[in-house]
Amino acid sequence: MIKEQIIDLIKNELKTNDIKIETLGGMTNRNFLVEGDNNKKYVLRIPGNMTSSLINRKYEKLNSLLMSEHNFNVKTKYFNDESGIKITYFLENSFSLDHSTIKNDMYLKMIAERLYKLHNSNIKLSNKFDVLLEFKKYLSLLKEPSNFYDFNENIREICIFFEKTSIYLIDKYNKLVPCHNDLVPENILIKDNRIYFIDWEYSGMNHPLFDIAAFFLESKLLQEQQESFLKYYNNNINFNLIKNDIIAFQFTQDVLWFLWTIIKEENNEFFDGYAKARIDRAYQSMLTLQKVL
Incomplete structure (x- = not known):
């Protein structure tokens, strides 16, 4: 279950009033496929237990964005390095x-x-x-x-x-x-x-x-x-x-x-x-x- 405030965050970031959510896999975190009313798809990452202690999210954010710039990583829509919540663009036809x-x-x-x-x-x-x-x-x-x-x-x-x-x-x-x-x-x-x-x-x-x-x-x-x-x-x-x-x-x-x-x-x-x-x-x-x- 995704908390209501995260749903609101997604709608605000994606500028959509209606979203469809589908559960994806993952060991470290919970991952979801999100689709807005504009038919664009994104991947939502909600951190798992203890990940804020196991992982330095500030380093992850900097490195992820840098790797996106150099096309080694997918593009990032939203990344909160305090909560660890991340939204990336879904790579269509991948x-x-x-x-x-x-x-x-x-x-x-x-x-x-x-x-x-x-x-x-x-x-x-x-x-x-x-x-x-x-x-x-x-x-x-x-x-x-x-x-x-x-x-x-x-x-x-x-x-x-x-x-x-x-x-x-x-x-x-x-x-x-x-x-x-x-x-x-x-x-x-x-x-x-x-x-x-x-x-x-x-x-x-x-x-x-x-x-x-x-x-x-x-x-x-x-x-x-x-x-x-x-x-x-x-x-x-x-x-x-x-x-x-x-x-x-x-x-x-x-x-x-x-x-x-x-x-x-x-x-x-x-x-x-x-x-x-x-x-x-x-x-x-x-x-x-x-x-x-």
Whole structure:
């Protein structure tokens, strides 16, 4: 249910007296397709629980608008960086990808080339995304730390290895470029053979391999598909030389998003099995990395 004051806000911003609202998906927030009496469509984002603490909306607003200017993001109609409420223009005749369609080689090529362009754009975002600092911030948001530390018997070992791995990656990969940092398939739109990255909540200056590793992880790409993607992204990259570091980045991402999920669930937003899947995979990655790092 959308509160009446938000309905009034939408009508005022869209300059319409009548609106139709349809629920869309989303993990971090609640998203809605909104259509005014002028038949124009928009996407309304209402922040989920705790997102004002998890996400810096001022950075998100600045980065989102900047990315719209450079045509990496859809256009924004309204963004309140206090409430986190956002209205973007609906991209007509566009479609998002999923874990099946994203494996299409044509789409992999399009995404790789677009991501390379983003990473080499010389755009300066308003903030840095440091996975270790984000992790420490998230820890401070826990209502009951035992929900995290006692989730299973491996958590403390994972935390020690997380800090070690994060420092290793920060020291080795210190080139910072504009990054999305949350490249799940649903955050990638295609229209007229052009790629758009949406939802820049976690964006910031970071190493490009963080984005690449996240894309591989969230899209569940096989090694052959990962190698193809890297050739399209930059043919000079040797997959075998960075394979373990990709796993290391993915390990840090799994641990961070596991903690994110615990915080959300403490605030009555539940994602069936998501936390367990993240931390179980992180543990297996740790066992692999301990042999090579």
